[in-house]
Amino acid sequence: MIKVVDLHKSFGKLDVLKGITVKIEQGEVVAIIGPSGSGKSTFLRCLNLLEQPTRGQIWIGSQEITNRQTDMMKVREKIGMVFQHFHLFPHMTVLENVTYAPIKVKGMSKSDAETQGMELLGKVGLVSKANEYPSRLSGGQKQRVAIARALAMSPEIMLFDEPTSALDPEMVKEVLEVMKSLAYTGMTMAVVTHEMGFAREVADRVLFLDGGQLIEDAPPNEFFASPKSKRAQEFLEKVL
Amino acid sequence: MSVSLNFSQFIPTIPFILQGIGVTLKIVASAALLGFAFGIVLALFKIGRIKLLTWLADLYTSIFRGTPLVLQLMIIYFGMPQMIGFEIEAFPAAVIAFGLNSAAYISEIIRAGILAVDSGQREAAMALGVPYPLMMRNIILPQAFKHILPALMNEFITLTKESAVVTVIGAMDIMRRAYIVGGDKYAFFEPLLIAGIIYYILVMILTMLGKVIEGRMRKSD
Ligand SMILES: Nc1ncnc2c1ncn2[C@@H]1O[C@H](COP(=O)(O)OP(=O)(O)O)[C@@H](O)[C@H]1O
Ligand SMILES: [Mg+2]
Numbered sequence: 001m002i003k004v005v006d007l008h009k010s011f012g013k014l015d016v017l018k019g020i021t022v023k024i025e026q027g028e029v030v031a032i033i034g035p036s037g038s039g040k041s042t043f044l045r046c047l048n049l050l051e052q053p054t055r056g057q058i059w060i061g062s063q064e065i066t067n068r069q070t071d072m073m074k075v076r077e078k079i080g081m082v083f084q085h086f087h088l089f090p091h092m093t094v095l096e097n098v099t100y101a102p103i104k105v106k107g108m109s110k111s112d113a114e115t116q117g118m119e120l121l122g123k124v125g126l127v128s129k130a131n132e133y134p135s136r137l138s139g140g141q142k143q144r145v146a147i148a149r150a151l152a153m154s155p156e157i158m159l160f161d162e163p164t165s166a167l168d169p170e171m172v173k174e175v176l177e178v179m180k181s182l183a184y185t186g187m188t189m190a191v192v193t194h195e196m197g198f199a200r201e202v203a204d205r206v207l208f209l210d211g212g213q214l215i216e217d218a219p220p221n222e223f224f225a226s227p228k229s230k231r232a233q234e235f236l237e238k239v240l
Numbered sequence: 241m242s243v244s245l246n247f248s249q250f251i252p253t254i255p256f257i258l259q260g261i262g263v264t265l266k267i268v269a270s271a272a273l274l275g276f277a278f279g280i281v282l283a284l285f286k287i288g289r290i291k292l293l294t295w296l297a298d299l300y301t302s303i304f305r306g307t308p309l310v311l312q313l314m315i316i317y318f319g320m321p322q323m324i325g326f327e328i329e330a331f332p333a334a335v336i337a338f339g340l341n342s343a344a345y346i347s348e349i350i351r352a353g354i355l356a357v358d359s360g361q362r363e364a365a366m367a368l369g370v371p372y373p374l375m376m377r378n379i380i381l382p383q384a385f386k387h388i389l390p391a392l393m394n395e396f397i398t399l400t401k402e403s404a405v406v407t408v409i410g411a412m413d414i415m416r417r418a419y420i421v422g423g424d425k426y427a428f429f430e431p432l433l434i435a436g437i438i439y440y441i442l443v444m445i446l447t448m449l450g451k452v453i454e455g456r457m458r459k460s461d
Contacts, residue, residue, distance in 0.1 A: 048367060077369035087364035091382050101368040104378065146364075153368060 001026050002047060002157065002188070007056035009042050009212075016042045018212040019056070024205075029189045031199035031220070034209035035235060040192040043209065044159050047190065048079040060157070077105060080150030084162040086142040088134040088149070094121065095130040098149050106153065113152070120148040124178050140171030144178055151182075158182065160191040196240060200224055208232045250430045253421045257434055260414035261442070267334045267413065268400050274339030275399075276392075279346030284376070286351045297347065304344035310405045313337040317409040330411040334403070342399050349391045353384030386457050393450035397443050404439070414438050 002024040009017040016039045024030050032040050045051040047058060049065060049072045057066045065075045089097050098120060099113035108116075121127045124144035134142055143163055150158060160179065164172040176198050183189055183202050193199060199206055199220055206223040208216040210231045216223060224240075227233045285297035304312065317333040328336075357380050365375040385392075404415040418435035422428035 050363060050366060073369045073371055075369075076367055079367075081364075081367035083360060083364065083367075085360055087358070087360035089361065089364070089379055091386070100378070101370060104374055105369045105371075149368070 001059070001061055002190070003057075003059040004047075005057045005059075007043070007046060007058065008054045009039070009046060009051060010054045016212050017046070017053075020209075020212075020214045022207060022214055022217060024188060024190060026188055027186045028204045029183045029187075029191065029202055030205045030207055031203035032190060032192045032207045032209060033194070033196075033199060033235075034215075038209045039212040040209050041161050044081075044161050044190060044192055047157075047159055048076050048081055050081075073105075077153055078156045080153060080155035080158045082143070082146050082150055082158065082160045082163050084166050086134075086139075086146045086166075088142055088145055090134050093131050093133055094126065094137070094145050097134065097145060098152050101149070102152050117148070117152060120151050121145075123151075123181075124148045125174075138171060139167045140174045143167065143171075143175045147175075147178055147182070157188045157190070160189065160193070162192050162194065164193070164195060194239065196224070208235070210235070245430060246427070247430055249425060249427075250421065250434065253424075253431065254434065257414060257417045257421060257431065257438070260412060260417040260435075261438060263331075263411060264400070264403055264413040264415075264442075267331065267338065267406060267411065268396075268403050270335040271338030271342060271403075272396055272399060274335060275342030275346050275395075278339065278343035279350055280381075282343060282347035283350035283354060286347065287354055301344040301347060304341050309337070309341050309402055310408060312341055313405060313409060330406065330409045333409060334406040334411050338399060338403060342395060345395055346392065349388050349395065350381075350384060353388035353391075354380055356387050357383045389454050389457065390450065393446070393453075396450075397446050400442055400446060401439060 004020055004022050007017055007020040008015070020043060032043065034040055042051055046053050047060075053066055057064055059065070060075060060078065063070065063075070065072075088094075089100065092100060095114065095117050098117040099108075099110070102108040102113040102116065103110055118127060118130065121130055124147055126141060126144055126148070129137060129141060129145075134145065137145065147158075147163075163179065164175050167175065172195070176195060179189070179191070179198070180202050191198070191203070201220075203220050206216070206218060206220050207214055208223065208227070208229070208231075215229050216227060216232050218228075223232070224236065227236055282297045282300065285293040288294060313334065316337045317328060317330065320333075321327050361379055361383065362375065365379045370379070403413065406413050407416040407419060410416065414435050418431040419428075421431040425431075
């Protein structure tokens with residue numbers, strides 16, 4: 001469970017998040033949508049403290065992570081993140097990418113990490129690429145490895161920041177399929193996306209952000225059928 | 241004008257000059273190791289968040305790059321005993337002087353290399369809960385080194401050539417030996433030419449070695 005209360009984030013004079021309050025239940029999938037620059041990435045990055053919130057509280061389960069005493073590293077172990085541009089480690093093979101953090105951060109044995117890594121690569125359909133370097137993979141394959149790498153830490157929550165935006169159109173589907181099957185395992189997911197089809201089909205709720213504020217929070221059928229705010233209506237007219 | 245070169249009388253002295261290769265390489269290798277290790281530390285200070293350390297590292301670099309190497313060498317060899325109360329041998333003095341000097345240059349190279357690594361790498365590591373020291377060692381520095389290998393190799397080659405100034409403190413390197421032979425025979429051109437050829441061959445070997453290592457490291461691209 002994620003609970004966010006009155007979250008603010010500024011960069012210098014620029015107020016990017018202006019008081020966001022929202023709750024995401026265990027096992028829920030939320031799609032976060034909104035115009036570019038509305039603060040979607042910043043919101044997501046606050047959830048695993050890649051950005052330090054300026055004000056407000058965030059709870060992950062029963063732990064308040066915005067508390068100064070919180071061990072940020074321990075929090076991040078529990079939260080996986082997938083980036084728009086993958087950020088695979090280019091000097092490591094696919095399998096090494098997937099086993100690095102479990103070995104070095106969790107202290108898992110190499111053989112256990114590799115067994116688990118191969119299993120995860122199986123789940124994303126990339127067993128045959130285990131010993132390739134990332135530069136030899138297509139964008140879609142890279143993103144699937146990035147998902148496997150995050151899952152290797154057995155996170156309780158997965159954050160996705162526009163995971164398909166950097167992909168050629170023909171590769172979007174393979175990544176969305178992996179995310180969909182992950183959603184069906186009961187993983188708690190927060191997904192910033194422009195894929196309205198995915199939001200409609202997989203998400204339990206849609207959060208619409210604009211100007212650093214949470215403008216709407218509704219189930220997808222409700223949101224897409226009859227957005228309440230003018231800003232959401234305008235946004236949907238543009239993207240649909 | 242008469243040009244008289246007589247190499248034959250120098251042939252017996254060649255082994256004596258060649259022995260200087262060992263001395264030169266020992267000084268260069270030790271200084272390179274020292275410079276590299278200390279250069280990494282300085283580079284980490286420069287990119288770190290502790291302002292005082294950044295300032296100190298920048299000041300250090302500025303001083304070592306802003307004064308002649310031969311002066312630094314002479315301060316350590318001739319000057320330091322006054323401060324510390326005992327003599328320093330030529331070899332450690334040379335290693336310290338070259339090591340400290342190249343640390344300044346190497347730290348700049350490494351700093352630029354670290355900054356050239358995509359910031360996403362750092363974020364991905366942080367998101368996985370990788371602590372800062374591990375992230376630097378396993379993720380950022382290996383990638384930085386790949387970018388800067390040619391520059392590092394260059395620095396190493398410069399060091400090999402510049403090491404000839406140890407002759408001013410009497411270390412028995414290639415240069416010094418060539419000079420001694422010249423003094424013996426009252427003819428400097430031939431032994432210095434021999435020394436020049438030796439340095440050139442050393443530099444060519446280092447250049448080739450650099451290319452080989454670079455090629456190996458490109459395997460993941
Ligand atoms: N590290 C940063 N420093 C300064 N400004 C930032 C930083 N990160 C994001 N911003 C600004 O915050 C605003 C929101 O950015 P972002 O959260 O990336 O929006 P979105 O993901 O919705 O496109 C933008 O105006 C962006 O320029
Ligand atoms: Mg964004």
